Amino acid sequence: MSTRGASPTIVDVAREAGVSIKTVSRVLNHEPGVHQSTRDQVLKVVEALRYRPKQSARSLAGGRSFLIGLLYYDPSAIFVGSVQQGATLRCRELGYHLVVESLHNDAPDLRQQIDRMVLALRPDGMILTPPLCDNPEVLAALRESGTPCVLMSPERDIRGVPSVRMDDVHAAEEITNLLLSLGHRRIAIIKGPPDQSASAARYQGFVNALRAHDIEPDPELVQPGAFTFASGRDAAHKLLSGRRRPTAVFASNDDMALGVLAAAHRLGLSVPGELSVVGFDDSPTAALVWPPLTTVRQPVAEMARAAVEMLVAVQRPDMAAPTAAAGLHQVLPHELVVRDSTRAR
Amino acid sequence: MSTRGASPTIVDVAREAGVSIKTVSRVLNHEPGVHQSTRDQVLKVVEALRYRPKQSARSLAGGRSFLIGLLYYDPSAIFVGSVQQGATLRCRELGYHLVVESLHNDAPDLRQQIDRMVLALRPDGMILTPPLCDNPEVLAALRESGTPCVLMSPERDIRGVPSVRMDDVHAAEEITNLLLSLGHRRIAIIKGPPDQSASAARYQGFVNALRAHDIEPDPELVQPGAFTFASGRDAAHKLLSGRRRPTAVFASNDDMALGVLAAAHRLGLSVPGELSVVGFDDSPTAALVWPPLTTVRQPVAEMARAAVEMLVAVQRPDMAAPTAAAGLHQVLPHELVVRDSTRAR
């Protein structure tokens, strides 16, 4: 065997296969114009030698790093965890690797941190999660460096910058329709913070559904919230201690729905017996509380997979077609998750 | 300016600074033996040109990738999120980057997946989280490749393989002591699954604390569990529907403690009025449930920082001393988090 102490290089493979290193390179990069028998022979040697091209050499010579960056801010967010899961699996399938970087959204040296990553690593693409994907400074730094980006659920789409998202309006409409179909008419909503576009979208869906049933939203049943447990609990307390209680509450996210559950417990209201509650996100906790929460599952991992594909397609002409068909701004289907926090009245 | 269209290279810096590229390299790598004025001059030019050495070139020439790998299995686990947060921040401070890979612990091609990552990327070190850090196949693959590893909270330490952990026994002892100090004497425990060493360690700490107070653990008050919400709920149901109820329950992790809370609610038992409950882990949900959970915070981010440091120290002689002092198997201090689920009886 020609395997010496060190790991084999392309030269070893070429020698063993009786071809030039250029041909080995062609085979490994799926380039056309190699005779099938030559290709097979090379692959056989590659397998036998357990040869893997070294990323640093490929990157230096070819200008492609096979690295995708994931920039995120909130580490505890389940959203990021799912993004990462989807992204890392798709990267593996496509021969890429995922480099993660936690950035504080208002760090004074944000620009330098990004520059450092981009200039040192030269990732072939970057996935941005909220709120970083809406940060003009981040976007500018990446644009100037020429790094392709995909925005995950940005506040609003940017011309020419690919994005992946779900349809918050329709999802909110659907979950409201579920409550309506269960016979609920006095349905309250706890909104998200005004500075997040998802808040408005979900509220819009809620209103759309009501109006389609000729119900005008009752201002008394619309409470502000902040996407936090405490804000949901406090809003619910107001809603539920009034004279004419709602029979159902739509919390604009799961954390607030958990707050609603806590408030209901405290007031001695049984859920779903006396009150139906729905959330949004399908957080891990949503299935663990009592009663398990009816909610909307965001297709986060799928969105991340799509993001990776869009980034990889930039460098692989053979993959460009399907992605182009999917469009620059992709919207992925969500899923209604019906559990035990909802019941017919 | 000599900044052309492309980003500057070491040659540009050397020319601008009037030195050889070797000297620039020395300065950038903090090598000794460069006159201070020369060093300053080089750094000035580096700054002006916004020069960052390209990782792929450094890696190819120097054999160091400045990449640390993080191998994990469960993406939803808060543990992994915190590990990653700590690791990515420390990496940044040390000029490294974190590459993450999600591996299924019993994937048939686990070996290949690891080989692919190791041979392609040549990470300078690898951080392994449970249960991967206890997987002999993973360990063997990494050992053979010569990749330095640090195990995060492994089941048991391995001679010669660095690890970082917390002291489960003492932490369990402390939280049990808290209950004892509140006057509780009939304290139940819901154990973790027998195949995880943390289960035994936490139980041991529990027993130690009781015995120190001359209390022999009552077999009736010891329930098996599986670290899941459902197992905690079911165990609590048994414990709480008996004739002689415990006044406090120590759930061996937070998920099970949430199950205890649910069971207590269902049985109409007020927490902490009629029952004190403690968990372990300080999961994000622990602070969000009602009542907020008294628990133990694992120093996970700090453990990850330490892991990165140990890995980097391997290549940097100047950093080796402090780490050597800290030892191959580090134990980091935990923290008791007292919230509202505990009260004097």
Added chain:
DNA sequence: CTGAAAGCGCTTACAG
């Protein structure tokens, strides 16, 4: 304290 040469392991034009 500083530098000229060689080389890391690939890919990119360019030939044939």
Added chain:
DNA sequence: CTGAAAGCGCTTACAG
């Protein structure tokens, strides 16, 4: 369909 040469941007011995 296949290959020989050059070069990517650094670091590593080796000199002086």
